[in-house]
Amino acid sequence: MSGIAPTLPPQVRVFVRDWLSSNNILLKGREGHVLIDSGYARHAPLTLALLATPQGIGAAALARLVNTHCHSDHMGGNAAIKARYGCPIALPDGEAPLIDAWDENTLLLAYADQRADRFAYDEVIRAGETHVWGDLEWQALAAPGHDMGALVFFNPEHRILVSGDALWANGYGFVMPREVDARAIPATRATLEMLAALELRVVIPGHGEPFADVGAALERAFARTAAFEADSLRVARHALKVVLTFALLDQRRLPLSDMPAYVERIGIYRDFNARFFRLSPSELANRLVAELEKVHAARREDGWLVPA
Numbered sequence: 001m002s003g004i005a006p007t008l009p010p011q012v013r014v015f016v017r018d019w020l021s022s023n024n025i026l027l028k029g030r031e032g033h034v035l036i037d038s039g040y041a042r043h044a045p046l047t048l049a050l051l052a053t054p055q056g057i058g059a060a061a062l063a064r065l066v067n068t069h070c071h072s073d074h075m076g077g078n079a080a081i082k083a084r085y086g087c088p089i090a091l092p093d094g095e096a097p098l099i100d101a102w103d104e105n106t107l108l109l110a111y112a113d114q115r116a117d118r119f120a121y122d123e124v125i126r127a128g129e130t131h132v133w134g135d136l137e138w139q140a141l142a143a144p145g146h147d148m149g150a151l152v153f154f155n156p157e158h159r160i161l162v163s164g165d166a167l168w169a170n171g172y173g174f175v176m177p178r179e180v181d182a183r184a185i186p187a188t189r190a191t192l193e194m195l196a197a198l199e200l201r202v203v204i205p206g207h208g209e210p211f212a213d214v215g216a217a218l219e220r221a222f223a224r225t226a227a228f229e230a231d232s233l234r235v236a237r238h239a240l241k242v243v244l245t246f247a248l249l250d251q252r253r254l255p256l257s258d259m260p261a262y263v264e265r266i267g268i269y270r271d272f273n274a275r276f277f278r279l280s281p282s283e284l285a286n287r288l289v290a291e292l293e294k295v296h297a298a299r300r301e302d303g304w305l306v307p308a
């Protein structure tokens with residue numbers, strides 16, 4: 001499915017990370033270097049180390065840090081990068097009130113058992129603006145769905161998109177069921193339609209390698225959206241599986257005996273169970289563990305749930 005290896009302008013460097021940390025996209029320019037997305041807080045030392053390599057910026061300054069959206073895997077390293085470089089942080093204007101309030105529920109932090117170091121931002125970016133980063137023009141485009149305040153950044157000259165979690169080679173970041181946020185799935189479809197009209201040559205996603213086979217990726221994303229539109233339970237199940245996989249990668253292992261208490265303690269499981277599944281905590285825990293085993297995201301080992 002990898003297809004054609006995408007070519008990127010030399011000043012665009014992508015540090016492909018994993019699922020816990022988003023990719024870090026470095027745009028090197030004559031007037032300063034700009035980094036898009038900072039990864040997860042626990043990986044901040046690695047993010048800083050990558051940035052300081054010759055493939056990064058070496059000993060040079062960082063002019064600006066930009067976020068596609070404010071989930072923990074994209075902004076978790078903001079505080080560490082600002083502490084090291086003293087650079088301004090620019091984030092989507094729709095995310096600013098959430099960061100101001102640092103509400104651990106709406107930011108999906110404590111609510112999803114995720115962590116991020118609190119930071120102060122300096123600038124907001126609005127959809128429709130054009131910014132020059134890495135000597136290239138980037139249009140900020142609203143990309144609501146997975147995150148209602150998310151932006152993506154489009155370079156018309158090379159038809160490159162920095163997509164955050166709005167489009168991956170295989171899918172996109174989990175969305176809220178319509179019973180939780182009625183706007184999320186319709187916005188996801190509208191965002192995909194907007195992206196389809198851009199005739200993109202290369203997508204640099206928030207997770208996974210940059211890819212050129214954009215038509216196939218959009219097809220998969222539309223198919224997933226149609227399945228989500230048809231079945232809220234599927235949307236809810238998918239979200240919990242993603243969030244549990246993330247927690248497992250973060251904490252490296254979870255005690256199986258604590259799983260029923262865990263799904264009672266962490267808000268997103270408790271709320272989704274009450275709303276969609278109405279299972280006992282141990283039934284919900286068993287079902288989630290079994291589903292992660294089935295897709296080879298996790299396995300049981302000596303009383304622990306560990307990443308597979």
Ligand SMILES: [Zn+2]
Nearest residue numbers: 071147165173
């Ligand atoms: Zn996200």
